[in-house]
Amino acid sequence: MTGKSRLAVSALVLGITLPASALADPAPWSERAIKEDVDIDALAQSGEDAITVLQPLGEELFKAKFTTLDGAGRPDATRAIVPTKVRRKAPQAFQRLAGMDANSCSSCHNEPVIGGSGAFTANVFVSEGFESADFDTTDPQFSNERNTVALQGAGLIELLAREMTTDLRSQRTDLLARVRKSGQEETVSLETKGVSFGKLTAFPDGTLDVSRLEGIDDDLTLRPFSQKGVFASLRQFSVNATNDHHGIQAVERFGAEWTGSDDFDGDGHTGEISPGQISALVAFQATLPAPTRKQDLPDVWQQAAAKGEALFGTIGCSSCHIPELPLESLIFQDPGPFDTAGTLRQSDVKAPLELDLGTLDWVKALPRDDQGRVLVPLYGDLKRHTIADAANDTFGNELLAQRFVARDVFITSELWGIGSTAPYGHRGDITTLEEAILAHGGAASDSRKAYAGLTETEQQTIIAFLRSLEIAE
Structure with missing residues (x-):
């Protein structure tokens, strides 16, 4: 029986008369959470402000509590990012270890505001999900336990990553052209926006030696999302998360075009979340205001924070947690230029949506350099680093590699907003900033040792500085 038929029968039973519009599916009181859609091809060509259209719908979807009427649940599918059928079905719809583990994005991203981080109680368990639908142990050989990260400023982060990827790939193209012309192998140091990504060697036959790249994949694509830096775009992140955590399959990955089925997860629901609805989720996340500095601090805190910020640079923390990176363009295209198969691509649409982040008041308030570029105060470098060693393995205690x-x-974790996002560490089991600093190993060992060698007063000024970086409520 359809939703409309069920509603009509209920009206007869109650002895009431409903207008024809009330018999539509979904009704105003429907328990469905996904109720509106957007034709993104039409929107892209309409001349309307995409942010104004998409952001409110995206916020509704981000806060919505998905139900089985929306297709929540995935009885025949795993959490894997590649559509994968289960070998053994889960006995429960909700299962904290293999998912689905939430019915709302905001149930985990909610501290101190919607889109923020999450408490330890909201931790998720990350595995590729190819073995079976569920597993019943928290043993780290089966999954990695991860704390929720904040999404504030994510649109600027993705734009920075896109520009840096484009720049690095351009350097590779120029290198290959020079080598083909000279007939001699050549090695270059790759650097963009002041961040070094190691060395790349090209040979006259067009092959490359990528063994000395640092902190980036061999394809020279920066992937700024997740704690391991493995997702290139908010769109990819959203498609992954809706399936993993909610059992809601995006048409652009799990639909008939890629899987041969309109109901890949076998829950009786087709077309669970459309490309337009994913675009709305992307728009909401991309327009979340960037973190800022605490206002109206007492004089003693302001003075300590100023000294701490200077010390933060002196002991080498700012070599990875770079205070600001310059951004050329504020036009956020969706789909993005580096979205790949299984995620809607620019080649799949008539024209990508363009969200002009420069129209947002919080973006207008950001500083600019003498070239007019926006200075994004992220305290990060969008680069991967070895962060543990044999002597200090707190940040290296996972047993499973990811991607x-x-x-x-x-x-590198962006530190903007860190004063609002305790607890710390990839598992969310570090309670203070000082504990987090002293947990650093590997490439951060020298900075950790330098911090440990400071006086207690000097150490406290660095904590004062970090505590001043907040997500505004």
Whole structure:
């Protein structure tokens, strides 16, 4: 029986008369969470402000509590990012270890505001999900436990990553052209926006030696999302997360075009989340205001924070947690230029949507350099680093590699907003900033040792500085 038929029968039973519009599916009181859609091809060509159209719908979807009427649940599919059928079905719809583990994006991203980070109680368990639909152990040999990261400023982060990827790939193209012309192999140092990504060697036959690249994949694509830095775009992140955490399959990956089925997860629902609805989720996340500095601090805190910020640079923390990176363009295209198969691509649409982040008041308030570029105050470098060693393995205690990234390698955490996002660490089991600093190993060992060698007063000024970086409520 259709939703409309069920509603009509209910009206007869109650002895009431409903207008024809109330018999539409979904009704105003429907328990469905996904109710509106957007034709993104039409929107892209309409001349309307895409942010104004998409952001409110995206916020509704981000806060919505998905139900089985929306297609929540995935009885025949795993959490894997590549559509994968289960070998053994899960006995429950909700299952914290293999998902689905939430019915709303905001149930995990909610501290101190919607889109923010999450408490330890909201931790997720990350595995590729190819073995079966569920597993019943928290043993780290089966999954990695991860804390929720904040999404504030994510649109600017993705734009920075796109520009840096484009720049690095241009350097590779120029290198290959020179080598073909000279007939001699050549090695160059790759650097963009002041961040070094190691060395690349090209040979006259067109082959490349990528063994000395640092902190980036061999294809020279920066992937700024997830704690391991393995997702290139908010769109890819959203398609992954809706399936993984909610059992909601995006048409652009799980639909008939890629899987041969309109109901890949076998829950009786087709077309669970459309390209337009994913674009709305992307628009909401991309327009979340960037973190800022605490206002109206007492004089003693302001003075301590100023000294701490200077010390933060002196002891080498700012070599990875770079205070600001310059951004050329504020036009956020969706789909993006580096979205790939299984995620809607620019070649799949008549024209990508263009969200002009420069129209947002919080973006207008950001500083600019003498070239007019926006200075994004992220305190990060969008690069992966080895962050643990034998002497200090707190940040390297996972047993599973993720997407071919070594277990002790993580992307630099952006520190903007860190004063609002306790607890710390990839598992969310570090309670203070000082504990987090002293947990650093590997490439950060020298900075950790320098911090440990400071006086207690000097150490406290660095904490004062970090505590001043907040997500505004």
